[in-house]
Amino acid sequence: MKLSTEISGLKLRNPTILASGILGETGGTLLNVARNGAGAVTTKSIGIKPKKGNKNPTVLETEYGLINAVGLANPGIDNYENEIKTALKSKIPVIGSVFGKNKKEFVLVSKKMENFGVNAIELNMSCPHARGYGVEIGEDKKIVYDIVKNVKKTVDVPVFVKISVHTNILSLAKNIEFAKADAIVAINSLRGMKIDLDLKIPVLSNKIGGYSGPGIKPVGVRTVYEIASNVKIPVIGCGGVMNGKDAVEYMMAGASAVQIGSGVYYRGVDVFKKICDEIKLWMKKNGYKRIDEIIGVALK
Ligand SMILES: Cc1cc2nc3c(=O)[nH]c(=O)nc-3n(C[C@H](O)[C@H](O)[C@H](O)COP(=O)(O)O)c2cc1C
Numbered sequence: 001m002k003l004s005t006e007i008s009g010l011k012l013r014n015p016t017i018l019a020s021g022i023l024g025e026t027g028g029t030l031l032n033v034a035r036n037g038a039g040a041v042t043t044k045s046i047g048i049k050p051k052k053g054n055k056n057p058t059v060l061e062t063e064y065g066l067i068n069a070v071g072l073a074n075p076g077i078d079n080y081e082n083e084i085k086t087a088l089k090s091k092i093p094v095i096g097s098v099f100g101k102n103k104k105e106f107v108l109v110s111k112k113m114e115n116f117g118v119n120a121i122e123l124n125m126s127c128p129h130a131r132g133y134g135v136e137i138g139e140d141k142k143i144v145y146d147i148v149k150n151v152k153k154t155v156d157v158p159v160f161v162k163i164s165v166h167t168n169i170l171s172l173a174k175n176i177e178f179a180k181a182d183a184i185v186a187i188n189s190l191r192g193m194k195i196d197l198d199l200k201i202p203v204l205s206n207k208i209g210g211y212s213g214p215g216i217k218p219v220g221v222r223t224v225y226e227i228a229s230n231v232k233i234p235v236i237g238c239g240g241v242m243n244g245k246d247a248v249e250y251m252m253a254g255a256s257a258v259q260i261g262s263g264v265y266y267r268g269v270d271v272f273k274k275i276c277d278e279i280k281l282w283m284k285k286n287g288y289k290r291i292d293e294i295i296g297v298a299l300k
Helices: 027-035 081-088 103-116 141-154 169-178 214-230 244-252 262-267 271-286
Strands: 005-007 010-012 016-018 040-042 059-062 065-068 094-098 120-124 159-163 183-186 190-192 209-212 235-238 255-260
Touching: 005 255, 016 271, 027 040, 027 081, 065 214, 065 262, 081 094, 081 103, 094 103, 103 120, 103 141, 120 141, 141 159, 141 169, 159 169, 169 183, 169 214, 183 214, 209 214, 214 235, 214 244, 235 244, 244 255, 244 271, 255 262, 255 271, 262 271
Parallel strands: 016 040, 016 255, 040 094, 094 120, 120 159, 159 183, 183 235, 235 255
Antiparallel strands: 005 010, 059 065, 065 209, 190 209
């Protein structure tokens, strides 16, 4: 049974990718994810200088998923070279996630990521809880176009753009394609909140966080479906992938691969192996020999 897939020339042994922000802060944890079966790993989003992030609590569990407001805490690009070098020992593609507050920062950090050896860049323009760095940038399609175009001019590795649904996704996706990005990653977490009934205040110190996990899967699948129906560049699905059937669903909606974040929290670091086994089982039952045969079958 063939699980291998390809995204704009980037070859993956299977379609499961570690999503940004989960276990991605050190090279050691990225290596461990690779050993546990991932087809590729994405780093934590890295910016131009070290960033502390928000005060605790930053992650909490709700009925159907997690809400986090980590706040893009990261060591800064100049302190991240060794982590990339370690992660590259895995021999699977390493995707460097980059954030910034303007075009100059995105371009600079992307170039450094490429110099450190990453196999692709993911531009995070969709963080729902880091003021000045996230959704505010990603919702302006002109700014997005400008950043993508300039990063593309600067690096040779494939460039993916991770988007939020808090925007007009179709015109944004078209602009991203027009700027010559190599793939779109959909979706980042959704803006969410939880109130403490006794204290009568939001639980997160940041008040608002990003909602992820099982509850957001239908939104992710719909977004991938709509994007894949309207642009030609590959789409990587993300949001609530917990098991093999979730991965198959995203791929039927048009995703060439899926990213897994909260699934690591719910099922452990070997979630990648587990999901690959579940995909194989589904393929066997349904008479498929190659996973890429199901990409976009629901797009009729
Ligand atoms: C604790 C946590 C931290 C995250 N940090 C980042 C990040 O640094 N950059 C990013 O692009 N997405 C980040 N995300 C969003 C995930 O990559 C993913 O888009 C989202 O959680 C939806 O996928 P999931 O339902 O599989 O978790 C984070 C998510 C969580 C739960």
